[in-house]
Amino acid sequence: MADDKADEPADRRDLAAEPPVGFDAEAPEESAAEPADPAQEPQPGVPLAPADGAAAEEPPAAAESAIDPEPPLWPAADPEPPPAPADSAPTDLFADDLLGELLETPAPPPAPETPAKRMRRGVARTMMAIGIALGLFVILYAIDLIASAGDVPRGVTVAGVEVGGLTHAEAEAKLRHELEPRLTRPVVVHGGDVQAQLVPARSGLGLDWPGTLGLAGHQPLSPITRIMSFFTSREVGVATRTDTQQVSQALRELAAGKLDHPATEGAVGFVPVAGSDGGVTPYPVLPRQGQQLTDVDAAVHAVTDHWLDPGGVKLAMAITPVKATAAGVQAALQQIVAPAVAKPVLVHGQGKDVPLKPVAIAASFQFAAVEGGAVEVRIDQGKLQAALKDELASTETDGKDAQVVFTGDQPAVQPSEDARKVDWEKTFLPLIDVLKKTDGRDLPVVYNASKPAVTTEAAGALGIKEVVGEFTTGGLAGPAATNNRTLADRVSGTIVKPGETFSLGGRSGPRTTDNGYVPAPVDEDGTGATVVGGGVSQLASTLYNAGYLAGLTDGGHLEHDHYLDRYPAGRDAKAVNADGSPVEAEADQRLADRDRHPGHRFR
Helix, strand or coil, X not given: CHHHHHHHHHHHHHHHHCCCCCCCCCCHHHHHHCCCCHHHCCCCCCCCCCCCHHHHHHHHHHHHHHCCCCCCCCCCCCCCCCCCCCCCCCCCHHHHHHHHHHHCCCCCCCCCCCHHHHHHHHHHHHHHHHHHHHHHHHHHHHHHHHHCCCCCCCCEEECCEECCCCCHHHHHHHHHHHHHHHHHCCEEEEECCEEEEECHHHCCCCECHHHHHHHCCCCCCCHHHHHHCCCCCEECCXXXXXXXXXXXXXXXXXXXXXXXXXXXXXXXXXXXXXXXXXXEEEEEECCECEEEXXXXXXXXXXXXXXXXXXXXXXXXXXXXXXXXXXHXXXXXXXXXXXXXXXXXXXXXXXCEEEEECHHHHHHHEEEEECCCCCEEEEXXXXXXXXXXXXXXXXXXXXXXXXXXEEECCEEEEECCECEEEECHHHHHCCHHHHHHCCCCCEEXXXXXXXXXXXXXXXXXXXXXXXXXXXXXXXXXCHHHHHHHHHHHHHHCCCCECCCCEEEHHHHHCCCCHHHCCCEEECCCCCCCCEEECCCCHHHHHHHHHHXXXXXXXXXXXXXXXXXXXXXXXXXXXXXXXXCCCECCCEEECCCCCCCCCCCECCC
């Protein structure tokens, strides 16, 4: 019996180690408490004593094995339950249920989830995601930094050439391949509305390859900069070896020759029509702003910084604006100028017609820009007059005073003539309307008629009957004779009425080559400086002596500074100074018997 009791814990240990099918892992205490043999069930009030000390300690070991928290490894399929021993008695189900209820502790109900708990769980998940992202970012940043160490930063361009991500050797090779051809090509320079060129070799321009790559910099450590380099580019320009003085001189020459130009207001130009008689073709002269390169130092910097750019160099110019617009020029051309020069204008003079040709009309046009961009067309009447006056001169008369001439000792009156001159202002008054016409382009000439100062009737009424004074000199020759003849023609036939004053200078007019005078010695004896109108003092002295003998009052004269033996002492008159300027000589006619001698003629 003692042996049976000693074996009992072993049987319980086997049952605990190998739980039967249907074993509930949640109730290990209940399985460990079941007795293996009903015969060993303790009796009420009687303690169950173990056979020896070892046997007494075994059941707690079995219980500890039964509540081991490690879950057992179950077979893939439920094993068949072991056969019950043949000599085992029926189990007391009431006793087992009661023991299980006493030993089983019911699981507490789960605690309800609060907002704070949910927030803590969300924060935990967010922090976990951020940590994972930061870790991934650090890993990628380290990979990118290691992979591009020593290279040109991403996104870098030099003079438009992309070199980002290349090694320095690769970048220099690419720059040489792309930029060296530009060193021999002219540099395009944009200055305002002008495009010109600079030759690098003659303008002091060169390239510093190592310095250019140095401008690209090194790999940036900023993560933001490295990320942005995937999406942006950075132009670093080029490092050049330049001769600043040579570049400055080249720019000054370029500005003087091509870039600088004055402002041009809108106008209309004309080209002759080949094979025509004065025909022209008008064309528009479009307005153009003026410009000048004033800041040469800034231009030098612009060239040295951008001369390798594909688009060339743009220089800042000082601009002078204009008033006219292209539309204003076209309006003046189409509405005014083109019809005006389409055909000649026929000018009808007194007994003569003269064509005013389109080339003369075009030459008279003047153009002025006004506010608003319009172009005003004006006509220079002086130019039109110059084009017509020679042709119309034969239709004019100068007018002529009546003269008293002597045939022997008998006086005779030469009739006067009325003057007829073109009134240019009135003639051109309707010209604007005539120029607008396509046919019937006729312009009549308007004349001004004027009476002479001495009419035929007035000369006859003077009652001149005889010569009252005369004086004669001779010995004239050469240029001096020409000058005296010219002056005599202007003085001859002059009538001096009673109470009037005769002025030699007033009748002779300016002594110029245009009036018929020639260079000659100033003195009538052929000495002195040569001046235009020289030698006319002889006529002045002759005229003075005739007036003296006629009894006229001396109105004022100047004697020579030396004696001339051809005249009586004190009766010579000087008409020209040593420098060629005229000397005035005047004579007043004041006769005692004016009723008997109302008019006089002296020669």
